[in-house]
Amino acid sequence: AQKVTQAQTEISVVEKEDVTLDCVYETRDTTYYLFWYKQPPSGELVFLIRRNSFDEQNEISGRYSWNFQKSTSSFNFTITASQVVDSAVYFCALSENQAGTALIFGKGTTLSVSS
Amino acid sequence: GEEVAQTPKHLVRGEGQKAKLYCAPIKGHSYVFWYQQVLKNEFKFLISFQNENVFDETGMPKERFSAKCLPNSPCSLEIQATKLEDSAVYFCASSKAGPLGGANVLTFGAGSRLTVL
Numbered sequence: 001a002q003k004v005t006q007a008q009t010e011i012s013v014v015e016k017e018d019v020t021l022d023c024v025y026e027t028r029d030t031t032y033y034l035f036w037y038k039q040p041p042s043g044e045l046v047f048l049i050r051r052n053s054f055d056e057q058n059e060i061s062g063r064y065s066w067n068f069q070k071s072t073s074s075f076n077f078t079i080t081a082s083q084v085v086d087s088a089v090y091f092c093a094l095s096e097n098q099a100g101t102a103l104i105f106g107k108g109t110t111l112s113v114s115s
Numbered sequence: 116g117e118e119v120a121q122t123p124k125h126l127v128r129g130e131g132q133k134a135k136l137y138c139a140p141i142k143g144h145s146y147v148f149w150y151q152q153v154l155k156n157e158f159k160f161l162i163s164f165q166n167e168n169v170f171d172e173t174g175m176p177k178e179r180f181s182a183k184c185l186p187n188s189p190c191s192l193e194i195q196a197t198k199l200e201d202s203a204v205y206f207c208a209s210s211k212a213g214p215l216g217g218a219n220v221l222t223f224g225a226g227s228r229l230t231v232l
Contacts, residue, residue, distance in 0.1 A: 035220070096218065102173070
């Protein structure tokens with residue numbers, strides 16, 4: 001069965017600190033996709049990244065970076081120099097490689113960034 | 116349009132009443148998904164459609180929940196005889212198929228908050 005674990009329920013940091021959000025997944029599939037979504041206080045879900053299981057290259061997008069390690073089944077997300085606007089719930093998710101199949105979400109990590 | 120449109124934004128029902136939520140997917144997206152989020156925590160998958168056909172309904176509570184995606188109409192999620200535990204935000208999402216029919220990014224609507232009193 002597929003499963004996503006985000007062990008950190010809540011994290012609090014001060015602006016400009018770096019913060020890493022952990023994500024560990026379980027799947028028997030050899031081909032799968034991993035995602036991160038952000039849910040700010042306004043409630044909408046914002047797509048951040050999709051990574052397929054064959055692409056283990058780390059990705060950087062501005063202050064955001066992602067570390068995919070197949071050997072440890074982890075897909076961690078780091079925010080560098082955090083800002084108050086980064087305060088949100090962040091969800092890691094997993095899907096099979098077939099359109100239409102359910103996205104399996106972790107329980108989310110609430111990040112609070114104070115000034 | 117380029118966004119998933121969900122209506123209503125907020126719906127209040129008394130226990131036992133019917134609730135119906137609507138979702139217009141992004142034009143050109145053939146897959147529609149419904150998720151339930153309780154207390155800003157976990158997302159529970161309910162059902163997905165490929166065009167007007169049910170694709171995966173493994174998360175759907177069969178007794179009181181039903182959903183449809185008919186041609187030229189918004190998709191709908193209906194709850195008969197609502198219960199207090201149905202209070203949640205219901206998100207609709209749509210996607211295109213990825214390369215070779217693989218998974219693709221889901222674009223989510225803003226959600227419909229159902230409050231059952």
